[in-house]
Amino acid sequence: MNADLEMLYEKMVLIRLFEETLLKLFSLGHLRGTVHTCIGQEACAVGIVSALDSKRDTLCSNHRGHGHFLAFTDNTDGLLKEILGLKSGICGGKGGSQHLHVNNFYSNGILGGMVPIATGIALSQKLAEENGISVVFVGDGAMSEGVIYESLNMAALWKLPLLLVIEHNQIAQSTPWNLEHGSAIEGRPVAFGIPTETIDGNDVQTIYAATKKTVDDMRKNAHSRCLLLKTYRLGPHSKGDDYRSTTEISSHQMNDPLKRAETVLPEKVVMGIKTLCQTRINQMLESFSLI
Amino acid sequence: MGMIIKMPLLNINDESATLVRWLHSDGARVSQNEPICVVETTKSAVDICAEIDGFLRQLAPVGSTYITGYAIGFIASSIDELVPNFEHIEPYSNNIVESTSPKWTKKAQILANRLGVDLIALAAAHPGVLIGEELVKSVAPSIESESLRAVNLTAVTHLPITHANDTHQERVLILGGSGGAALVLDILSDVLTQQAIGILDNNPKLFNTTLMGVPVIGGFDLAIQLWQEKKFDTLISTVVKDIADRVSIFERFTQIGIPFTNIIAANANVRRDCRMGTGNLIVHGSYIATGVTLGNNNFLAAGTYIEHHSIIGSHCTFGPRTSLSGRVKVADRVKFGTHVAVEPFIEIGTESVIASGVVLTSHIPSYSIVKNASNSVIRHAR
Amino acid sequence: MSTYLQNLQNGLFELFSNNSRVILLGEDVLDPYGGAFKVTAGLSTQFPNRVLTTPISEAGITGVAIGLALRGYIPIVEIMFGDFLTLCADQIINHATKFPNMYRDVTCPLIMRSPMGGGRGYGPTHSQSLEKMFLGIPELKLIAPSHYHQPGQTIQHIATQEINPVIFIEHKLLYRETLQLNSEALPLILKTDETGYQTAILRNYDVGIPDVCLIGYGGISRFLPELLKKLAAEEIRIIALLPESIDPVPIEMLAHFAAEAGRIVIAEESTEGFTWASGIASQLYENLWGKLHCPIKMVTSARCAIPTAIQQEADVLISSLNIENAILEVISWA
Numbered sequence A: 001m002n003a004d005l006e007m008l009y010e011k012m013v014l015i016r017l018f019e020e021t022l023l024k025l026f027s028l029g030h031l032r033g034t035v036h037t038c039i040g041q042e043a044c045a046v047g048i049v050s051a052l053d054s055k056r057d058t059l060c061s062n063h064r065g066h067g068h069f070l071a072f073t074d075n076t077d078g079l080l081k082e083i084l085g086l087k088s089g090i091c092g093g094k095g096g097s098q099h100l101h102v103n104n105f106y107s108n109g110i111l112g113g114m115v116p117i118a119t120g121i122a123l124s125q126k127l128a129e130e131n132g133i134s135v136v137f138v139g140d141g142a143m144s145e146g147v148i149y150e151s152l153n154m155a156a157l158w159k160l161p162l163l164l165v166i167e168h169n170q171i172a173q174s175t176p177w178n179l180e181h182g183s184a185i186e187g188r189p190v191a192f193g194i195p196t197e198t199i200d201g202n203d204v205q206t207i208y209a210a211t212k213k214t215v216d217d218m219r220k221n222a223h224s225r226c227l228l229l230k231t232y233r234l235g236p237h238s239k240g241d242d243y244r245s246t247t248e249i250s251s252h253q254m255n256d257p258l259k260r261a262e263t264v265l266p267e268k269v270v271m272g273i274k275t276l277c278q279t280r281i282n283q284m285l286e287s288f289s290l291i
Numbered sequence B: 001m002g003m004i005i006k007m008p009l010l011n012i013n014d015e016s017a018t019l020v021r022w023l024h025s026d027g028a029r030v031s032q033n034e035p036i037c038v039v040e041t042t043k044s045a046v047d048i049c050a051e052i053d054g055f056l057r058q059l060a061p062v063g064s065t066y067i068t069g070y071a072i073g074f075i076a077s078s079i080d081e082l083v084p085n086f087e088h089i090e091p092y093s094n095n096i097v098e099s100t101s102p103k104w105t106k107k108a109q110i111l112a113n114r115l116g117v118d119l120i121a122l123a124a125a126h127p128g129v130l131i132g133e134e135l136v137k138s139v140a141p142s143i144e145s146e147s148l149r150a151v152n153l154t155a156v157t158h159l160p161i162t163h164a165n166d167t168h169q170e171r172v173l174i175l176g177g178s179g180g181a182a183l184v185l186d187i188l189s190d191v192l193t194q195q196a197i198g199i200l201d202n203n204p205k206l207f208n209t210t211l212m213g214v215p216v217i218g219g220f221d222l223a224i225q226l227w228q229e230k231k232f233d234t235l236i237s238t239v240v241k242d243i244a245d246r247v248s249i250f251e252r253f254t255q256i257g258i259p260f261t262n263i264i265a266a267n268a269n270v271r272r273d274c275r276m277g278t279g280n281l282i283v284h285g286s287y288i289a290t291g292v293t294l295g296n297n298n299f300l301a302a303g304t305y306i307e308h309h310s311i312i313g314s315h316c317t318f319g320p321r322t323s324l325s326g327r328v329k330v331a332d333r334v335k336f337g338t339h340v341a342v343e344p345f346i347e348i349g350t351e352s353v354i355a356s357g358v359v360l361t362s363h364i365p366s367y368s369i370v371k372n373a374s375n376s377v378i379r380h381a382r
Numbered sequence C: 001m002s003t004y005l006q007n008l009q010n011g012l013f014e015l016f017s018n019n020s021r022v023i024l025l026g027e028d029v030l031d032p033y034g035g036a037f038k039v040t041a042g043l044s045t046q047f048p049n050r051v052l053t054t055p056i057s058e059a060g061i062t063g064v065a066i067g068l069a070l071r072g073y074i075p076i077v078e079i080m081f082g083d084f085l086t087l088c089a090d091q092i093i094n095h096a097t098k099f100p101n102m103y104r105d106v107t108c109p110l111i112m113r114s115p116m117g118g119g120r121g122y123g124p125t126h127s128q129s130l131e132k133m134f135l136g137i138p139e140l141k142l143i144a145p146s147h148y149h150q151p152g153q154t155i156q157h158i159a160t161q162e163i164n165p166v167i168f169i170e171h172k173l174l175y176r177e178t179l180q181l182n183s184e185a186l187p188l189i190l191k192t193d194e195t196g197y198q199t200a201i202l203r204n205y206d207v208g209i210p211d212v213c214l215i216g217y218g219g220i221s222r223f224l225p226e227l228l229k230k231l232a233a234e235e236i237r238i239i240a241l242l243p244e245s246i247d248p249v250p251i252e253m254l255a256h257f258a259a260e261a262g263r264i265v266i267a268e269e270s271t272e273g274f275t276w277a278s279g280i281a282s283q284l285y286e287n288l289w290g291k292l293h294c295p296i297k298m299v300t301s302a303r304c305a306i307p308t309a310i311q312q313e314a315d316v317l318i319s320s321l322n323i324e325n326a327i328l329e330v331i332s333w334a
């Protein structure tokens, strides 16, 4: 179990350090446009993605997708180059932070828009009979997009191997979830006949375990599932655009998924992993002459 | 309550069907679900059945095509029930009104308009024939006017820098004693090669008067005697009011071999490579650009501008400041008012009259009177 | 002699027989109904696993098709009425066309099929020609065969040659028309143009140069047999050009033939204002500057909702008479 946690923790640390670096590079004027970091939500990305088989499973992601991408591909270099706008980036610099693709990973900047596409990919997986699963990440805010409900209906109707992951960080850009939703989100996939499990989105081990179980089940009996992860965005929406009170944010600091993993892991292991990841990031930055 | 029988929608891709035949006569008793008529689309023929018991009233004749929903019949529930009033769906029409037997093709009509051909006259001359584009083209006024072909054109250049030598002065007799004569005299006072020796006018009151020192010596007839007496070398006509007069005067004397001259004001600018006949009076400040052809007996008032390669026939009069752009074609006996403007390539037919201030943007057929200041079509309604 | 509809049906049959990666999705496409306009009639019986009837979720099924396209399938989506393509716009514009552009090594061979056009009394929301809303989108092609083309061949060409999204437009009134491929009345040349698709070239005369070049596409073709005959009787020589690829448009070919006439009419059923025609006209002005005898005349439907009632609808939609008047107008220019 601890071996799993070490592996999960290392991925979370890498994502955290990578994104903190992005914010720094942004401040220094190296990045254009915008970046949405998943600081505080790393457990969602890592817990879900680590339970997938990147060969046959596919992942559709959203605007806040660095964590998903790194957990799925471990390609820090390709991602940084892309965000820096280099020709050698994974999308040649055209995509930037929100539009990423390698192999089975696809992200796009239109909220909810990838859900029908993930549904179509699930259909292709069903037709191909290789037991692949199509996973799609959405935020709580995106859950107001109509096309998602069209997709859930089709996924349920055709018994497609679609796994909808809702990262419920209780906010959409600046608007708290209770100003956007008239009912609990978790009830909605259920209404379409899609079993939905609500999980502590900051406990990486629980997420990982639940995903494994869900995915195994989906491979055995093709049908759609939903996991709703209750989490909290510790960072800004993108950069310098956070109007929540510091008291509110700091009240969630203790629930930081990294800190929660650290309480379980031996300190030596934690330090080792942190040093390892920091070295990796530093080497990456050096290779770009950014430090 | 009876029931209207409507043309049904038989096929999604057909919006209408043909009523092939009635299976019962008008007024016949029919019962529910009994076939009452046959209708047909491109794909299939179908029986329409009565929806109620009753008496058939045929509302539409067979053989025609009706749009879906069209009331083709009525089933009255009792023998004396009237067909109710209802709003018929109007069959589509795009209101094309065709004249029964066209005398000309549309192309012929458009070309006739463009080339100034009188289609009505042409059709009258060719009864029973559909006038086509070829026939219109064949009779289109040759813009190189008939008379221009007969004109003996000589190259004339009258650049303002030219200084004539004064060894021999041409003696000019002026026809017409009013304002035009004064213009000629004024022009000749600057021209060393020509000299006015007298004025003829048919108004006896002017006899023995003088104009700028030149005497009015008699009527037009006197010219013949003076010519025989070798008292002058050439004529110039200042008659401009009535073009027909101007034409007859010119023709009368040229036919008996009395030549006309060209009078060109010293400050008129006739550029290189221009050709003209005789009898042309070109007043001060006019500009005849290179390549222009001018027939006989034209009167160009002060400041007439004729741009390059325009072709002017004979007996035309131009009011002051009239401007023709490049490659304009003017037939014979055309009268321009003051300050007419003509766009490039425009063609103006014989004996047309263009009122002062008109801006010509389209071709003008022969015998037209153009009066409105702007004859151009600003926008075509769709 | 087959109709436009039969040709399209046959084309889909051949396509499904020859390529097992082709999948069709749409509302009410199963037999015995076979689609609102019967284009898929028989297809689901023959290929039950590859013809999917879908919920009424135009955006959703477009997205599903995009997902299939990303994973190696060739999806054809039938949108019951072209008017509903507005619901698919986000998936087409922000997803399908973006992927091949911004992602590396990704193709998205999505085919969106849809009937457009009025004349059937379907009213304001079922009669429009909305293709102009999708013009000029990078990586998106719009193909609209006329009944001088072979829509069944064209859709096979798209499925086998195109790697990126295509909107395939079928005018509702063409379905029942007999294809005019060997029409003796009007000599027809089908030329493969610079877009790789075919432009139908019709002339209503044997000798001489044309008076007017008429450019149109899709459903406009239904006016031509009658109109060109009528104008021929009036000695008006028309060269009509009907490209089936309306974006990209074979501008070089159009300019080449239009130059001959020097007078151009562009006809289109969409409503007036910011039309396909205006785009073509601006390119033709550039190509033919100095060679035109008069301004290019554009004919469209009126700028208003398309009524249901037959006469009202006819008054609003482009008609043969509108085109004829435009032709006479451009010839009348000196």
Ligand SMILES: Cc1ncc(C[n+]2csc(CCOP(=O)(O)OP(=O)(O)O)c2C)c(N)n1
Pocket: A063, A064, A109, A110, A111, A112, A138, A139, A140, A141, A142, A143, A167, A169, A171, A172, A173, A233
């Ligand atoms: C269709 C669409 N509408 C609006 C936006 C702008 N936008 C980007 S992120 C965001 C908030 C999304 O909230 P949520 O789905 O909860 O995801 P989170 O940012 O919380 O991860 C908004 C409104 C967008 N990208 N796409």
Ligand SMILES: [Mg+2]
Pocket: A139, A140, A141, A167, A168, A169, A170, A171, A172, A173
């Ligand atoms: Mg959120």
